[in-house]
Amino acid sequence: MAHLLGADTISLTVGTRTLLDGVSLGVDDGQRIGVVGPNGAGKSTVLRLLARRQDPDAGRVTHAGSLRVGLLDQRDELPAGSTVRDVVHGQDAEHTWAGDAGIRQVHAGLLSDLDLEADVETLSGGQRRRVALAALLVGDHDVLMLDEPTNHLDVEGVAWLAEHLSARFGADGGGGSRADARGALVVVTHDRWFLDAVCTRLWEVTGSQSGDAVGGTVHAYEGGYAAYVLARAERERSGAVSAAKRDNLLRKELAWLRRGAPARTSKPKFRLDAAASLIADEPAPRDPLELTRLATARQGKDVLDVEEVSVAFPAAEGGRTVLLEEVTWRLGPGDRYGLVGVNGAGKTTLLRLLAGTATPDAGRVRRGKTAVVATLSQDVSELDELAHLRVVEVVEGERRTVAVGGKELTAAQLVERLGFTRERSQTLVRDLSGGERRRLQLLRLLVGEPNVLLLDEPTNDLDTDTLAALEDLLDGWPGTLVVVSHDRYLLERVCDRQVALLGDGMLRDLPGGVEQYLELRRGAPGRGASNAALGTAGSAESSDLAEDAAARSLPGAEAVPDAAAVRAARKEITRIDRQLGKIAEREAKLHARMAEAATDHAAVTALDAELRELTALKDELEEQWMTAAEIAG
Incomplete structure (x- = not known):
């Protein structure tokens, strides 16, 4: 495979943190590389350096020939006053791009519901993301670098993007790459399903450890996310064995020193030097991260009941667009629902109704007397009003002490358990990375001891290690949980049932999970089509129409089985x-x-x-x- 670009012993320091220290990387034709690592480790920086949008402090980045590199930034900064057509196609005449099958495919996958003459300033966050992504995909690039491309995409959009990129950059159907592949992909993402579906190689960016001015390495792994997890576990197991041997030897050295007489012989000096060498050789530990299970307010029998609720808003061309039409949904204690749906179908609106921050046009939302609801919104800008405070001060503003497992923890101790080192806990909110802001949002919710959690795209900006910790926390969550997410991995892990908004005003139960939702959206025959007539989702213990449809799908079964x-x-x-x-x-x-x-x-x-x-x-x-x-x- 031809070599496209590379980094030769590059180093970069930001403030007192060494993000990269003598790192060498290479990208070859046909490779699909996923970039993972802790928030703030420097994943986005790696993309900017490789794309030559930023210069390293030392080392160099080389590109082969007249290499064309496209970079999708996390921020969708579209030119003010531009239309969707302007951003995606510039000044190109329509006949020059409409006749290209590849461009038509991008239109169908990302822009099918958008007016090409719409002003980009009127678009939602998800629509802006799709426009920025489409503008990059229709271009003729040798290397595509995508920074969190799945953010703000729905489940269907993520599935389309995975299929498109795999086909474009050399998928051979067996997880490898074609010999005739042209071009390469480098993508920063936290979406573990996407990593497994698309990537054949992973880079793990470690950054500096515990805020020290050391570290800054990139480990390479072959295979997708599953292979990466296995290989990383093996590497850490080997490291643990080496550390155990080193610890045993160090204990022997220190025990000998305590028994010896340092002033009478040169041996203690030798032993002291050996012990110091062992200590100096000890690698810095990975930042600890423990999403603590805080207390949860007691739940009664009644939690949240959505009863015959309808919501509509004025349409641009006149009339009204219906989001929800006579929807009934009953949430009981301990229910765990995943909510999926097309962009603009009303997922966030439904969460706002549950949270009590919006009112329906008709019907009502009945809340149990003991329900304590907390919402994790998509927008981290809600922390902007606290930008002048330090991390620990933000938590102290909510609660100075919290009882955890029978022990009382201070705000500083709680912040440290969430992965903020003592140094980072004194950082101003405005200086936090996107992932650190997301963790701080979550911690503010948990200290309020809610018993109903409404999570709107909780995986945005979180690294894979934090996601694993979040899932572990939610596994033991005793309250009621509703998760809106495009992350199939998260939904299938923490939710017992899935429901969908398909844009027709109805809330539909999905006995077959996310895969059934995609079949419904594709209009596939078989199970997807047979469930297209599912009615509104009921409570956790009853959804009669869904159960009847599932029963009829078994050969020989009737609507009322004998x-x-x-x-x-x-x-x-x-x-x-x-x-x-x-x-x-x-x-x-x-x-x-x-x-x-x-x-x-x-x-x-x-x-x-x-x-x-x-x-x-x-x-x-x-x-x-x-x-x-x-x-x-």
Whole structure:
């Protein structure tokens, strides 16, 4: 594969933090590289350096020939007074781009619901993101560098983008790259499903450790996110073994020093030097991150009831656009819902109704007496009014002490548990990175001890380590949870059920999860089409129309199953349980083999492909199990 661009021993220091220290990187034709790492480690900086939008303090960045590099920044700064057509196509005549199949595909995937003559200043955040992305994708670039391209995209948009980029940059169907591929992709993203679907190589940017002026490395891993997690776990396990050996040796050295007489012989000096060498060789620990499970207010039987709610707003061309039409949705204690839908369908509006910050045109939202609702909004600018405060002062403004696990913690101790070192806890809010602002938003919510959490795109700006910690926190969340997100990984991990807004004013239950939503949007035959007539979603314990549709999908079953159908369904459940047990054993073996072959790219790729097939089979069996379980009762 041809070499396109590279970085030769580049270094960069920002303030007292060393982001990069003698780092060398290369991008070859056909590669699809994902960039991950902690917030503030320098992922966006790496893109800017490689694109020559910023110069390193030392080292150099080289481009092959007349390389054309396109960079999508996190901020969608579109020219004021421009139309969508101006931003995407400039002064090009319509016939020059309308006849290009590739450009038409980008239009269909990103701009199908937009008026090309619309002023960009009237667009929503998600629409602006799609316009900026479309402007880059229609260009003729050799290397595309995308900084958080999935932010503000809905689930459908993320799926389209993954398919488009895989096809454009050399997907061969087996997770590798074609020999005739032309061009390369470098993408910073926290979307783990996207990383697995698109990337064949990952870079982990570590930045400086614990705010010290040391560090700044980039580790390279072959494969997608799953392979990266396995390889990183193996690397850290090896590092832990080495550290344990070093610790044991250090303890022996220090014990000898305590027993010896330092003044009588030169040996203690030698031993002292050896101990100092061991200490100096000890690598700095990774920043700790523990999203603490704070107390949750007691929940009663009634939490939130949306009853016959309708919401509409004036349309630009006259009339009214209906967002919600006679929607009924009952949320009980401990319910965990994921909410997906097309942009502009009313997801954020529905959250505002639940939070009590918006009122419906008709119907009502009934709130239980003990419900304490907290909302994590998409917009981190809500912290702007606190920009002059330090991180610890923001938390102290909410609560000075918090009881956690029977112990009382100060605001400073709580902030440190959330991954802010003592140095970063004294940082002004205006100087925080996007991910650090997001963590601070979350902490402000949790100290209020809510029992209902409404999370609007909670994964925006968070790194993969913080996402894992967030999921661990939500796993043990005892209250009611509603999550609006395009992150399929998060939705499937922390939510028990999914519902969708498809733009027709109805809230639909999704027994088949996100995949069923995509089928509904594609208008696919089979299960997606059969569920297209699903009605409004009910409470966690009842959604009659959804259950009837699922029951009818099992051969031989009727809308009201008879005894024979129930017996057949129970036999089907037993059969599927046995198969799922065998699949679990095969999965465990495959994971073990992948860990053993972590440094062998070809072996990991083959095993990962086998694991994907197994996962697809498991998903299919689980759907069959759910269908049979609806009939068996």
